Amino acid sequence: MRQRVVRVSLVAGVIVLALLLLLATCGGSGDSKDDKGDGPPKKPVRNSAAPATQLTVPPSYDTQHGWEIIGASPEYAVATAAGSLAYLQRVDEVQFRLRTLDPATGKRGWDGAPWRPLFSPDRFPRLLSVAKGGQEYFVTWSYGKLTADVLTHADSIVSLDVYRVSDGSWRRVEVPWTDAPTVTATGPGILITDSKATSAVVDPATGDVVKAPPGTLGYPKGCTECRRLTEVRGVTDKGLLVSGAREFWVRGGWFSRKVAPKDTEPTSGVPTSTAPGYVLAKWQRKKGAKDAATHEVWALHDATTGKTVAQVRCRKPAIAPGTDPRLVASPNGRYLIAGRLAFAVETKTAYCFEESDGTKPLTLTTVTDQGTAYGATGARSAADALTGGGSPVTVDLTAGTPKPLAPNVRLPSGETTGVGLFRWTDTNDTLHLIGYAQRG
Incomplete structure (x- = not known):
């Protein structure tokens, strides 16, 4: 079912004002005078050769060249x-x-023009990025109750503002939604779910909304476990990615039983997370294998075909499926990391960074286009590693060799082409987002 839900209660004068604001604020260099009267901070980006904040970071980053934003949201896209x-x-x-x-x-x-989200004012709206048809989009979203003047029967909605990256043009999409939503964008659409079997996909290019009730998920024939604990996990080029208690499938596309990795039980697949173009899944070793009781297989699958790109053995029960480990790709997509796992797509190589007995695992946080990954040993999670937990390390994924970093090194929270992104909170509890250039 396709639908558009649009606010229609704006009077003509407000519409004109909104259009003027949008024209005044979109497409500028960022140094225009439209900031006047918008509230602090007035000059959030420092464009000097050396950002004012000098953190201790891995030696591959040059703290004398970069930029800094003060007082921004905890998330960026x-x-x-x-x-x-x-x-x-x-x-x-x-x-x-x-x-x-x-x-x-x-x-x-x-x-973009100023707007008031549905979230409580003490919370930042959420922020995502998504790509479709050669276009990239930034998406802000919030969830909450509607006011009485809005002409809709919904008690609450997911409100999304979708911006085209190339020029800042913007559209609002509002989707009636009963329960607290999960909103993700690792495929060619914006996925809204209830963390179970109910979902809707928003087309970022048109704003069209396609709802997918549980009865429309295309359960594979003969898969009794697919109807238990059913959950919509993501959007692929071929359709929705759906999982059951065991096994998973793309509606109208491939079925995990048909693409099980070598030396695994075909009916044991459980997806954990997705990144653009890829699905990470856990599999049981084949019955009778010598290490079936102690090890599992983690595989990176092509999201379009389901075929295994690379696979690796890890000890049980080191990683539990769910939102962890989160799959993170390098900007060029050639390398991916997830917890203690790492994958090199071009060479079809996979690593599980742990000792032979499963101890001293690494938790990886970021990976560069050159295949340099950063993380920490002894960290409870990626978030813990980014806030100083564990002992920092760097890993060359072309060779698979971890090396320790200085104990006080701050790890990058993200990576763009040629720039590492670092988050830091000062003594006034103000968040800083800093970009340091890669050396060389």
């Missing part, structure tokens, strides 16, 4: 092909604005 980074900043006590910059230079890009 990157459009790799367009070379743009987006973040949110407060305009006043209840309004926010999406802003962009070129991560290679720190130069401001276009700014």
Whole structure:
């Protein structure tokens, strides 16, 4: 079922004002005077050769060249092909604005018009990026109750503002939604789910919404476990990625039983996370294998075909499926990491970084285009590693060799082409987002 849900209660004068604001704020260099009166901070990006904040970072980053944003949202989004980074900043006590910059230079890009999300004013809206049909989009979303003047029967909605990265043009999409949503964008659409079997996909190019009730998920024949604990996991080029208690499938596409990795039980697959073009899944070793009681197989699958790109053995029960481990790709997509796992797509190589008895695992956080991954040993999670937990390390994925870093090194929270992204909170509890250039 396709639908558009649009607010129609705006009077003509408000519409004109909104259009003027949008024209005034989109497509500018970021140094225009439209910031006047929008509230602090007035100059969030430092474009000097050396950012004011000098962190202790891995030696491959040059702290004398980069940029800095002060007081931005905890989340940011990157459009790799367009070379743009987006973040949110407060305009006043209840309004926010999406802003962009070129991560290679720190130069401001276009700014979105101020708006008031459905979230409580003390919380930042959520921020994602998504690509479809050669276009990239930034997406902000919030969830909450509607006011009485909105002409809809829904008690609450997911409100999404979708911005085209190339020029800042914008559309709002509002989807009636009963329960607290999970919103993701690792495929060619924006997926809204209830973390179970109910979902809707928003087309970022048109704003069209396609709902998928549980009865439309195309359960594979003969898969009794597919109807237990059913969950919509992602969007692929071929359709929705869905899982059951065991086994998973793409509606109208492939079925995990048909693409099971070598030396695994075909009916044991459980997906854990996705990245653009890929699905990470856990599999049981074949019955009778000498290590079936102690090891599992983790495989990276092509999201379009389901075929195994690379696979590796890890000890049980080191990683539990769910939202962890989260699959993270390098900007060029050639390398992917997830917890203690790492994959090199071109060489079809996979690693599980742990001792032979399963101890001292690494938790990887970021990977570069050159195949350099960063993480920590002894960290409870990626979030723990990024806040100083464990002992920092770097790994060359072309060779698979971890090396320790200095104990006080701060790990990058993300990577764009040629720039590492670092988050730091100062003594005033103000968040800083800093970009340091890669050396060489």
